[in-house]
Amino acid sequence: MYPMRLRFAWLLMVLQIPEVWAGGQVPTVTETRARLAELGGFVIEEAEGRGPKAEGPPYVRTPREESLYQLARAPREPVREAIDQGLKGGTKEEQIGALTLYRWIVSSSGSYFPKEPLNPSYLPLLYDLLARDDGSLAAYTGTLAGSLSLYPTSRETILVYMALAEHTADAKTREDYLLLASGEIGIDLPIYKQTPALEREKILADFEAWFAKNKNQIAFDEGRSVLAGSRISTRPRVLTQAERQRIRKDPACVLELLQVSTAGMQVTDARAQTLLNQCGEALFGAEGAKLLRSMKPEIEKSGTATFDQQMGLAAARAQYPMIDAGLLAVAYVAADDPDPKHRELAKKTLDDIGSPEDITRVLKGETKEVRKKAMALADEMNETGG
Amino acid sequence: MRKLHGYTAMEDRHAAGIGLRELSHWANHYAARQGSRNQEIAGQIQASLTDPENMSNMANPRGVGVIILGLNQDAAAEGVFGTSCSQDRTELDDKASAMQAKGFVTLTVNADSLAQVGRFNEPSDSGVQILANAVLGVSAAGSMGGQGGSLPVEITGFSRGGGGAVALTNRLTESGVLGRSITLNLIDPYMGPSSNTVNDPGVHVSLSRSTGFHWQSVGLAVAAVGIAHFTRDVYQVGAGGGKTRVPATPYDLPHSQMDNLWPFGAVMP
Numbered sequence: 001m002y003p004m005r006l007r008f009a010w011l012l013m014v015l016q017i018p019e020v021w022a023g024g025q026v027p028t029v030t031e032t033r034a035r036l037a038e039l040g041g042f043v044i045e046e047a048e049g050r051g052p053k054a055e056g057p058p059y060v061r062t063p064r065e066e067s068l069y070q071l072a073r074a075p076r077e078p079v080r081e082a083i084d085q086g087l088k089g090g091t092k093e094e095q096i097g098a099l100t101l102y103r104w105i106v107s108s109s110g111s112y113f114p115k116e117p118l119n120p121s122y123l124p125l126l127y128d129l130l131a132r133d134d135g136s137l138a139a140y141t142g143t144l145a146g147s148l149s150l151y152p153t154s155r156e157t158i159l160v161y162m163a164l165a166e167h168t169a170d171a172k173t174r175e176d177y178l179l180l181a182s183g184e185i186g187i188d189l190p191i192y193k194q195t196p197a198l199e200r201e202k203i204l205a206d207f208e209a210w211f212a213k214n215k216n217q218i219a220f221d222e223g224r225s226v227l228a229g230s231r232i233s234t235r236p237r238v239l240t241q242a243e244r245q246r247i248r249k250d251p252a253c254v255l256e257l258l259q260v261s262t263a264g265m266q267v268t269d270a271r272a273q274t275l276l277n278q279c280g281e282a283l284f285g286a287e288g289a290k291l292l293r294s295m296k297p298e299i300e301k302s303g304t305a306t307f308d309q310q311m312g313l314a315a316a317r318a319q320y321p322m323i324d325a326g327l328l329a330v331a332y333v334a335a336d337d338p339d340p341k342h343r344e345l346a347k348k349t350l351d352d353i354g355s356p357e358d359i360t361r362v363l364k365g366e367t368k369e370v371r372k373k374a375m376a377l378a379d380e381m382n383e384t385g386g
Numbered sequence: 387m388r389k390l391h392g393y394t395a396m397e398d399r400h401a402a403g404i405g406l407r408e409l410s411h412w413a414n415h416y417a418a419r420q421g422s423r424n425q426e427i428a429g430q431i432q433a434s435l436t437d438p439e440n441m442s443n444m445a446n447p448r449g450v451g452v453i454i455l456g457l458n459q460d461a462a463a464e465g466v467f468g469t470s471c472s473q474d475r476t477e478l479d480d481k482a483s484a485m486q487a488k489g490f491v492t493l494t495v496n497a498d499s500l501a502q503v504g505r506f507n508e509p510s511d512s513g514v515q516i517l518a519n520a521v522l523g524v525s526a527a528g529s530m531g532g533q534g535g536s537l538p539v540e541i542t543g544f545s546r547g548g549g550g551a552v553a554l555t556n557r558l559t560e561s562g563v564l565g566r567s568i569t570l571n572l573i574d575p576y577m578g579p580s581s582n583t584v585n586d587p588g589v590h591v592s593l594s595r596s597t598g599f600h601w602q603s604v605g606l607a608v609a610a611v612g613i614a615h616f617t618r619d620v621y622q623v624g625a626g627g628g629k630t631r632v633p634a635t636p637y638d639l640p641h642s643q644m645d646n647l648w649p650f651g652a653v654m655p
Contacts, residue, residue: 046587047626054588058536059564064625065588069562100627107585111515112561143627149583179631183619190597192636262506262616263457263545263576264498266642303597351419351498352506356412360405371408378415385422 026075032082033094039067040097047139071101072113080116087125092140095129099143106150123151130160135167145177153184155218162211178204181211185218186314190304210307239324244365246282247325251332252342253279255349258326264352282329285320288313327354327362334377335370347381419503420510426499427513431520434493439486448489449538450524452517452554453482456497456545456576457642481542490540491524493517497547507578507616509550517550518557525563540569544644548575552584552620559586566590574637574644576616583629584622593620596644597636 027035042064045051052062061069071079079101086098105116130144145164148157158181165177175191182189187210189203211218239247247254257275259265261283267275273296280289291312295305326349333346354362363371434440482492495517502510525537539558543551555570565588574596584591595618620632637644 043625043627047624051625054566056536056564056566057538059567061564065564096627103623103627104585107556107583108560109511109515109557111518111557139626141628142624146623146628149621149629176628176630179619180621180629183617183621183631188618191633192595192597193633194636263641264506266457269640348498351503352501353504355504356409356416358504359412360409363408364405375408375411375415378412382415382418382422 027078029078029081029085032071032074032078033086033090035067035071036082036086036097036101037091037094038097039064039071039100040091040093040095042067043096043100043143044093044137044139047142067097068101068104072105072108076114076116084119087122092137096140096143099147103147103150118150120151123148127156127160130164138170138173149180149184153220155220158184158218159215162208162215165208175200175204178207182207185311187307187310188304207307214311237319237321239321239328239362239365241365243282243285243325244328247279247328248332248336250279250282251329252337252339252345254283254325254329255333255342255345257283258329258349258353259345262352264348283325284322285316285325288316288320288322291316323353323358324362327359328366330377331359331363331366331370331374335373343377346377350378350381416503420512423499423501423503423510424512424516427495427516430495430499431493431517434495435491435520437486437492440491443486443489443491444524446489447491447524447537449485449491449540450521451482451485451490451492452521452539452541452551453492453494454497454500454541454543454547454550454554455494456543456547456573485540493520493524495550497543497545497550500550501546505578506546507549507576508580509553514550514553514557517554518561521554521558522561522563536567538567538569539563540571542571542573543575544573545641546576548572548620549577549581551575552577553581555589556585559589564588572620574641575620576618577620579615579617582617582620584620584632587623587625589622591620591622591632593632593634594644595634595636596639596641 042051042062046062046064051064054062083098083102086094087102090098102116102119102122105113106118108115126144126147130141133141133144135141141164145160148160151157161177161181161184165174165181168174168177179189179191187207189207191200191203195203253275256265256267257272257279260267260272260275276289276292280292283289284292291309295309298305298309330346330350333342337343337346350359359374363374435444482494485492498506500509500513500517502508521539525539541551541555543549551570551572552575555568558568559565565586568586568588569590570584570592572591572593574594620634621629622632623629
């Protein structure tokens with residue numbers, strides 16, 4: 001039998017409990033706040049290029065990395081309290097440290113240290129701190145704005161990014177915020193490493209102009225961009241009987257188009273075009289299919305879809321339940337189509353999309369026969385492992 | 387004609403019972419599929435580790451390479467395991483061979499095996515953990531083992547493998563592996579919104595994107611964003627706390643041919 005002290009030491013090693021705790025003392029909130037301020041200082045140093053040179057191998061933790069490593073593994077209660085106090089009443093250094101740690105522990109999987117739940121009360125606090133920020137410390141502004149992305153994107157967040165882009169004197173920072181805003185909205189700005197400065201500026205200016213014209217229509221549904229209009233609902237509706245019939249006409253085509261559209265399958269351009277014409281409306285809805293067809297000449301001319309076309313598709317998605325259409329196509333192939341290739345496509349798609357609740361909901365309006373055949377297809381997958 | 391109240395209520399209860407039974411059937415199906423995917427991942431890792439080249443590198447690994455295959459690629463068919471023949475030898479295969487020649491132990495898995503069942507735009511938590519454990523296991527081996535992040539790690543994800551590559555990177559840095567020891571190569575990736583941000587500023591991220599006048603690639607990429615909430619942009623948290631879009635290197639190639647380039651290099655002839 002090992003002495004008690006030895007057994008405790010072994011337990012500490014196994015659990016990888018860091019030195020702050022292994023030393024036997026749980027750090028106080030005051031001590032933790034001091035460490036957060038220290039972490040904030042390290043972040044500022046690295047952001048301003050004054051940090052230690054990061055070299056390797058062998059790789060050694062910088063002070064910022066070491067501090068983050070230890071704090072994430074420290075007893076959570078005092079850490080949580082220190083973050084809260086630091087954010088609400090600390091110096092800029094402390095707020096940076098608190099938010100750096102907060103982001104790290106919120107974004108974690110929980111496998112190596114506890115995952116911290118998102119604190120909803122910090123979102124209005126971040127907006128408030130950003131509104132009062134004079135912009136004199138880039139790392140501070142960057143940390144505040146970066147922390148917004150922990151929360152589901154909202155119109156307000158996009159307006160903050162656009163305001164930061166508008167008011168900064170630094171071209172790179174402006175570009176960063178515009179790229180962040182456009183990405184969250186769902187618009188892909190074709191700016192790459194090699195894009196010349198003039199072309200880059202034109203793309204950014206075009207986006208700013210587009211935004212100024214459309215900013216009242218920007219909306220989000222649980223963090224996902226939709227182009228809101230007075231008549232556009234942000235909630236996808238259920239498929240009508242006519243739409244179900246349209247899917248049933250050619251479910252194999254719907255499945256192939258879904259896979260081609262989501263990088264799950266490769267076909268020629270001509271085949272993709274045929275699929276879109278043949279069953280595009282069944283998968284994307286009438287409006288979505290029309291938009292995709294209309295993009296072809298624009299893409300062949302400029303290599304990219306227009307902002308309006310990209311956003312139009314987001315609106316079409318909000319109007320038509322595309323995933324439901326895919327799940328229904330799976331069930332119809334299971335029920336009616338003995339072609340082994342089509343059945344393989346149905347199995348792959350069933351693995352790819354939906355949830356038990358989704359498929360039960362979508363199949364609710366179908367006959368007992370269709371529902372049974374769909375379940376039989378699922379059983380076949382489990383039996384054969386395919 | 388309206389049925390009697392008692393009969394209607396009984397019919398409703400019967401329908402609700404059937405609904406519950408079917409929901410339970412589908413729940414069991416999805417759970418079983420996720421379980422078999424985890425077995426697939428474990429099998430692919432096992433196949434990688436028993437590759438003769440990897441086995442000889444294991445005694446003193448110089449690094450760990452992870453390749454997450456996407457569109458039309460399959461770990462068993464790509465020739466990444468030792469002498470087996472590739473049906474479609476791409477530069478990802480060459481990359482695995484080159485890493486092995488440098489003394490790396492390489493792990494090759496399929497993106498679809500790593501994906502969540504029913505939510506193909508995001509990697510599964512359990513799959514990522516299995517893969518992370520394998521990487522950490524290799525990095526703890528050999529003469530440099532046990533030094534926590536001393537071995538370089540190179541992760542490459544193509545197409546739908548992009549999200550898994552980002553998630554694995556984040557899982558490793560969370561475990562204590564230093565971001566600076568990780569190189570992440572993303573080749574025309576399709577990712578979900580929960581797996582498109584690299585959390586550690588130290589990770590070296592390289593991103594290539596299919597561009598040009600390829601209607602299928604561009605038009606349907608827009609469709610992918612619409613239909614399945616795939617994202618094409620990659621973000622990284624910077625040293626200053628801000629989140630920025632990782633700049634991409636564009637290639638005038640359709641998506642389907644993007645696995646024929648080195649992440650850092652030019653388009654091959």
